[in-house]
Amino acid sequence: MKNEILKLLKKNPDSFVSGQSISDYLKVSRTAIWKYMNGLREDGYKIESVSNKGYKLLSSPDLLTFEEIEPYLNTNFIGRNIIHFNSIDSTNIKAKKLADSIVKDGTIVIAEEQTSGKGRLGRNWISPQYKGIWMSIILKPDLNPIEAVKLTQIAAAAVVTGTEEFGIKTYIKWPNDIVINHKKVCGILTEMNAELTRINYVIVGIGINVNIDETEFPGDIKHIATSLKIESKKSINRQKLAGNILNNFEKLYVQFVKQNDLSSSINICRENSALIGKNIIIINRETSVEAKAIDIDEDGRLLVEYKDGRRESLISGEISIRGKESYI
Template sequence: MSWRTPADALRNELIELFLNHPTESLSGETISEHFHISRTAIWKHLEHLESLGFVFDAAPRRGYRLLSTPDILFEPLLQPHLSTHSLGRSVLYRPVIDSTNRWAMELAEHGAPHGTVASAKEQSAGKGRRGRMWASPEGGLWMTLVLTKPIPLSRAGELTLLAGVAAAQSLRTLTGLDIRIKWPNDLLLNGRKLCGILAEIRAEAETVHTAVLGIGLNLTVAREDVPALLQETMISLSPSTSSPWTKARVAGAILSALEPLYDSLCQDAAGFSGVRSEWIALCAHMQRTITVRLGEQVVTGTCVDIDERGTLTIEVEGKRVQVPSGEIVRTEVW
């Protein structure tokens, strides 16, 4: 089984052909000769693309012209927004998938190249931290990266932290909004959850050989489309900003910012230590009183630091407590 079907590849090439001829109508004969397939096959591929939201004008003797493209993370639509070598250069899209993280790991097992993105319009069983469900209806950017460059297992925890910095900085630059990081894997806007990041790994001995990095961002998700328990804690980028941010533009900015940070980690170089000061500056709860759940234990103290491996330090009654993993369940910033 291949990681990508011939139909996926051909549809990408078909859209690229239309994008390269934005004002022209392409005849069925021209397209048929270009791809060496029948006109009937062309029609079937165009019909599938129309089901995804692409709009074509079809006229006898003139042929086909692409009129508009949907706001989806489709490979040819993402490429103009990238300044990467690998991340996002291959993309697979499905209207609905159970989990892009699960799908991305499956793609990796079938040979998907490093940097491949698995994306969907909607997830039916999106993954959150600690096995929770992640509500991901239509209106969000739901994507997962396949990462196959090896990194030391001891540094795997830095991956989520690096992604948080890349996403927060990118979104702040794009929107001008005061987007903050909540340790270890969320982005907040006005104290509410805007984005979640989840990394899952496959390791042998002391080396991570495959990781999938999921990024779920509420772009235009309506509050009524998420479970009632989440409605008061979530927020979407729109209507927080008046500009219509396309999924391709937002994803391109995040991936372009992430690639050099991830490459540094792969080279066992700076990694998170290289952006630690930026993380601290973006943190929503640094020098604030927080409550952290550590398994069955709950600890309240002042968040005072994070080290180069992502371990949080809180001060509790004059003593410093190291928190390598856990969950912030309350902070005075909210």
């Protein structure tokens, strides 16, 4: 109901909407409308009310609720159900708890802050309040479990395309990091629950440093982390960015799951690769070896060439990659 009221107010940004007209349209009492308006105010919406005139929306809060992201969505199912938290330990942890009760693809768990954000290999992810996009997508694709790793490539492609729509060029550090100027701006964590030949669910976690200031990064990661605001020198509309990414994700995800076609995602990953043509260090448990990144194949594997001329396709999740001279 709150979303419907917000839509009415946003359709009339320069005029008052009478309580009676809202009541008639939504078929609820004036008292109910008054209660919903108070609820919206508690959520951070500034609403002016004048007797005999009605209600007028003055400003909206910078929140990643469905009501605020929905105007930017053109999806059919991804993001059409958003479970929002002001603060949470980890959106991936919560999404896994909810996944069994979620029937369809596309529910989003999103938070303004994570107190125990999860990164790859068990690392922590700094997630300050109102400064980023910390979200997890609950998916239930009809895929062989071995194919689930490719969803990371889809998410990476969706993020770089979404930031490009803001005029910000980002690059993919295969398989799950998005970087700018050799620094990490986004991480993707894909987790799966499956049986031998059947996926129960996949959680695709996406954490983006959006409006974090340079002084807000701890000293031990300042040299490897950045934000879209730092790099673009402007604040970014988090709601629009979230909508852009979800729109791109659905398009690429449907193409893969319904048409068995990963080519668009792989092409985006190739064109925006931070690794191809670069000398890298491949870290596998306690060992590391130098190689050159040659290409990303049609299955999303990284093709590398070692010093002895031998080539190998690396599978996401098996190894870690580092740049020879820096993080990338």
